[in-house]
Amino acid sequence: MLYVHIPYCHHKCSYCGFYSVAGHRDTQDYVDALCCELKIRRTDKPLKTIYFGGGTPSLLPVRQLEQIILTIRDNYNLSQLEEVTLEANPENLTPQYLDEIARFGLFNRLSVGVQSFVDVELKMLNRVHSRQQASDAIRSAANAGFTNVSIDLIMGLPLPYRVGLQNSLTVLDELLPLGVIRHLSCYELTVEQGTILDRQLQMGRLIMPNDEIVVSDYEVLREWCKTRGFEQYEVSNYCQPGWRSRHNSRYWNRTPYIGAGAAAHSFEGLSRRWNVSDIERYIAGAKVGDIPYEEEILSAADAYNEYVMTALRTIEGIDKAMVPEEYRSVLSKSIQFALKEGLVEETHTHYRPTTEGLLKADGIAARLFV
Numbered sequence: 130m131l132y133v134h135i136p137y138c139h140h141k142c143s144y145c146g147f148y149s150v151a152g153h154r155d156t157q158d159y160v161d162a163l164c165c166e167l168k169i170r171r172t173d174k175p176l177k178t179i180y181f182g183g184g185t186p187s188l189l190p191v192r193q194l195e196q197i198i199l200t201i202r203d204n205y206n207l208s209q210l211e212e213v214t215l216e217a218n219p220e221n222l223t224p225q226y227l228d229e230i231a232r233f234g235l236f237n238r239l240s241v242g243v244q245s246f247v248d249v250e251l252k253m254l255n256r257v258h259s260r261q262q263a264s265d266a267i268r269s270a271a272n273a274g275f276t277n278v279s280i281d282l283i284m285g286l287p288l289p290y291r292v293g294l295q296n297s298l299t300v301l302d303e304l305l306p307l308g309v310i311r312h313l314s315c316y317e318l319t320v321e322q323g324t325i326l327d328r329q330l331q332m333g334r335l336i337m338p339n340d341e342i343v344v345s346d347y348e349v350l351r352e353w354c355k356t357r358g359f360e361q362y363e364v365s366n367y368c369q370p371g372w373r374s375r376h377n378s379r380y381w382n383r384t385p386y387i388g389a390g391a392a393a394h395s396f397e398g399l400s401r402r403w404n405v406s407d408i409e410r411y412i413a414g415a416k417v418g419d420i421p422y423e424e425e426i427l428s429a430a431d432a433y434n435e436y437v438m439t440a441l442r443t444i445e446g447i448d449k450a451m452v453p454e455e456y457r458s459v460l461s462k463s464i465q466f467a468l469k470e471g472l473v474e475e476t477h478t479h480y481r482p483t484t485e486g487l488l489k490a491d492g493i494a495a496r497l498f499v
């Protein structure tokens with residue numbers, strides 16, 4: 130697994146707490162540095178999935194994307210490659226851009242950051258694109274031959290500009306006949322400290338919705354998915370049968386991965402490392418073959434807690450065979466409350482969250498931590 134991080138954005142969305150640099154920049158030095166890192170960390174182990182995430186990877190000029198792709202092709206074993214995703218924002222997905230990236234013959238999945246199909250909500254979120262641009266982008270992706278498109282939406286948007294998730298789903302209905310929307314990621318809006326949204330809330334310009342409204346968004350979404358044949362396979366992820374995100378599913382299975390780029394995280398089974406969250410320092414480090422990063426060795430308890438937290442967010446739940454021997458009896462006692470309250474069901478092999486349990490997955494996991 131390889132994750133490639135592009136930490137640039139057109140401008141900052143109001144809710145965004147990720148590390149990304151906004152505004153028009155020359156990204157060539159960064160791409161050169163990224164290619165240096167990809168060479169330094171080359172491996173013969175076959176890659177099954179690659180994910181270009183950000184930031185906004187679709188902001189890169191086509192020739193720079195091509196430079197990264199050529200570096201990956203020259204340094205990694207792609208003989209078992211199953212899925213290569215490009216995260217993209219609608220305003221970048223012009224017919225010409227899509228035709229050019231389709232010609233690389235590498236990307237077989239697009240993850241489009243739509244967030245909402247309602248203009249007033251998009252404006253509130255400080256997104257660049259409009260509803261029309263989002264619809265056009267998906268039509269253009271289908272025309273360019275992409276057959277696996279994932280759409281990102283946000284639920285639980287603030288008042289008074291909130292129109293509601295149903296309106297976005299109605300637009301999505303118009304696009305479904307294209308036959309390319311296979312996957313939906315729908316996250317509840319969270320307020321990160323220091324973001325524009327945080328300030329707007331403090332000034333009283335926006336008001337977060339109460340739990341009832343959020344739960345009703347969730348219900349609307351689940352009903353829409355059910356009637357359109359999308360299965361929920363993780364708290365925030367839905368897909369047509371057979372179209373799960375293979376890359377993200379591997380994160381949840383604790384598969385080791387390489388993360389390249391400024392601020393990118395890597396997981397090596399027993400440790401996690403994260404590159405410096407500073408583009409200038411990242412570029413300077415790459416030039417001398419020494420990219421600054423920090424590393425954390427995971428204790429057995431850390432690994433157990435991480436597994437419980439991610440597994441409970443999936444419909445499969447906790448695989449007992451994945452729980453280290455030393456924690457099995459601890460888990461069988463601590464999870465009793467969730468079994469009694471109908472939040473989790475026990476099978477021979479798994480502890481599986483119920484529908485209600487999925488909604489409360491993070492809270493349940495917190496009570497299982499050691």
Ligand code: SF4
Nearest residue numbers: 138141142145183184
């Ligand atoms: S496009 Fe994504 S990464 Fe960039 S500012 Fe918006 S939410 Fe953040």
